[in-house]
Amino acid sequence: MPDGTSKKPSRIQMRNRSLILDAALDVFSAHGYRGATLDQIADAAGLSKPNILYYFSGKEEIHVTLLNQLMETWLDPLVEMDASGDPMTELLGYVQRKLDMARDLPRESRLFAGEILQGAPRMLPHLRADLKPLFNEKCAVIQTWMDEGKLAQVDPRHLVFSIWATTQHYADFDSQVRVLLDDEPHGSAARFLDQMYRSLLAP
Amino acid sequence: MPDGTSKKPSRIQMRNRSLILDAALDVFSAHGYRGATLDQIADAAGLSKPNILYYFSGKEEIHVTLLNQLMETWLDPLVEMDASGDPMTELLGYVQRKLDMARDLPRESRLFAGEILQGAPRMLPHLRADLKPLFNEKCAVIQTWMDEGKLAQVDPRHLVFSIWATTQHYADFDSQVRVLLDDEPHGSAARFLDQMYRSLLAP
DNA sequence: TCGTAGCTTTACCAATTGGTCAAAAAGTGG
DNA sequence: CCACTTTTTGACCAATTGGTAAAGCTACGA
Known part of the structure; x- marks a missing residue:
């Protein structure tokens, strides 16, 4: 075997x-x-x-393998956010990368969403081990940027949540989006999110 | 029977x-x-x-019954958004009502999310018949507000999507949120979202 | 108290599903 | 061509699951 x-x-x-x-x-x-x-x-x-x-x-091993493979891909856009870059550019770039992922990897997004939705029974350890440290590190970076006056003061944790939510929405709730929109949403969504985070974070 | x-x-x-x-x-x-x-x-x-x-x-009838009951509850906060009220107040009020719903009715939120995530097999008709007209109507109201200069110009459709995404995130991705946050998120989330939409929509 | 309609349960199915096993088939190196 | 390993398959299970049938129980008006 x-x-x-x-x-x-x-x-x-x-x-x-x-x-x-x-x-x-x-x-x-x-x-x-x-x-x-x-x-x-x-x-x-x-x-x-x-x-x-x-x-x-078995079935479970296939699922777990997928989840493991997904984890690195999933964290990658956040990893790329560079503490030494220009804050606004880095954050808006992160938003666009996440939005691109929702368009290019919708199956992965939905797999992840389904797992979290049901309480993350097979991913809680991964979330704690991989996601949480990265999340805390990047929140600290964002907080530093804000303290330096490069960005408006907002709660970095909820800022990140809102980026995840708004971008993944287009993959996870695709069937709803397609009922409500006639045209392809990626371009207009990208412009909207850029505008939203630009106005929120302008110092 | x-x-x-x-x-x-x-x-x-x-x-x-x-x-x-x-x-x-x-x-x-x-x-x-x-x-x-x-x-x-x-x-x-x-x-x-x-x-x-x-x-x-049968099993399906139970599920469908739940989905039907849910639909009105789900649309209610949006229905309440009043075209004759103060635009900023109405929109921020809508955000808070949706956030309250995510806290008070997390099971309903997850039921809805699960259904949409899998392509809305039992809800597409409802979405078309109930959600879509309401969505279009309220988007038109928001557009009017913007044209009157009461709100900044943004794409109303993506604005509404972002409100759904950011608020429901706290119910649907609760297991992830709880891994990443130590305290109860509702209060800080409410402040963050108020700040975000206030800055986005200030004319 | 009795009859009846409404409610509940026990026992049971048929289909689906995750998984096994041994044998056949297909590569592969000598 | 041969021995040997890897890959593939057909036949089969046991457990689960949605659903049924019919008998038994209960409430309640007459």
């Missing part, structure tokens, strides 16, 4: 594992953890169910 | 139906539609599973 414990993965293992993970991302993000079935994942991957279980020990 | 088709519901019917709906709200909002089981709902309601099915024709 190719359980990551030993050896190097063969070419075919790489291919099939990523086929499975991509299919699982489709299915989990569309139906949630309980709503997804191994048969659906197998169909989407073009493999048989027992073959799926040859590469992953 | 007490399928709403005839007669008046008895005292015991009223009690049990609301017991069931309250239990179902707990279970559906915590685990999603597929993740919830009739046994869980029955346990939470203190009734037997067949007894649940005496009052509702």
